[in-house]
Amino acid sequence: MIRTALWFCVAWLAALVPAHALEPVLVAPGVYAFIGDVEQPSLDNGANTGNSGFIVGDDGVVVIDTGVSYRHGLDMLAAIAVVTDRPLRLVIITHGVQEFLFGSAAFAERGIPILAHRATVDLMRSRCDHCLGNLVALLGEEPMRGTRVVLPERTVEASTTLRIAGRSLELLHFGWASTPGDLAVLDRTSGVLFAGGLVTSKRIPELRDGKLQGWLDALVALQTVPAQAVVPGHGPVACADAIESTRAYLLALDRKARELYDSGRSLLEAVDESGLPDYAQWGSYPVLNRKNLQQRYLEYEVEDLEKR
Numbered sequence: 001m002i003r004t005a006l007w008f009c010v011a012w013l014a015a016l017v018p019a020h021a022l023e024p025v026l027v028a029p030g031v032y033a034f035i036g037d038v039e040q041p042s043l044d045n046g047a048n049t050g051n052s053g054f055i056v057g058d059d060g061v062v063v064i065d066t067g068v069s070y071r072h073g074l075d076m077l078a079a080i081a082v083v084t085d086r087p088l089r090l091v092i093i094t095h096g097v098q099e100f101l102f103g104s105a106a107f108a109e110r111g112i113p114i115l116a117h118r119a120t121v122d123l124m125r126s127r128c129d130h131c132l133g134n135l136v137a138l139l140g141e142e143p144m145r146g147t148r149v150v151l152p153e154r155t156v157e158a159s160t161t162l163r164i165a166g167r168s169l170e171l172l173h174f175g176w177a178s179t180p181g182d183l184a185v186l187d188r189t190s191g192v193l194f195a196g197g198l199v200t201s202k203r204i205p206e207l208r209d210g211k212l213q214g215w216l217d218a219l220v221a222l223q224t225v226p227a228q229a230v231v232p233g234h235g236p237v238a239c240a241d242a243i244e245s246t247r248a249y250l251l252a253l254d255r256k257a258r259e260l261y262d263s264g265r266s267l268l269e270a271v272d273e274s275g276l277p278d279y280a281q282w283g284s285y286p287v288l289n290r291k292n293l294q295q296r297y298l299e300y301e302v303e304d305l306e307k308r
Contacts, residue, residue, distance in 0.1 A: 038283025058166030066103030073103025094196025120181030191228030201235030
């Protein structure tokens, strides 16, 4: 047990800094992560702001999320090929947010099956064309060349266990949380949890697609999972306490929004007073904390109207 703990500590030291090129970070034996930037998508970071990774089993590889573009997907494939020549068996998309799914075309053209929750596929179908247009406007035509919307052809609707590539993977769905189709993926062999949109590490989570109470409930449930290490959707690889850190931020945000709403502040005043100093050093704080406060304030308005 001590040797295992020491292994993870050494691996995390390597994972604290994002890989600027697509270089996989070794999280545990056979488990790798690609760590994106914690700030908002931009020309400087190439919109590489979401984490992804892969698990090497005895007879194949499972990929978790595919990045922001076709080119990104190709770079992932090249990086995986340096680590192993075992065949790719499956891609799992954890949730329907742009920086996690647009590399899928590179995998699909090689015939690698892609899986997601059914609600994620529905969300992608409803908005991914629009998201792709926004990314092209941000990054330009050339970086996004070849990128297209690829809807996963395999779906799940509840938590399930996959035995694939010589590994046992728990696909965990707790209902509508950060998005309607959140999946977390636990590799039972290593104890590494790919938490997708449910968990962030040193980066402000985004409430845009979320249902706050469902998200809080999902995080409580996730804390019962025997995870030895967490690859969050955004931010560096972390210990399991990143689950509680994400929950603590969401609770602090909710308290702040409730306090400002109950005090009679206008929406503009509330957004201007939205500061949460304990989280000011987290990535994307200036943008996302204000957006989150605005959304939660408006949700309180709607709740009050519905009670009348």
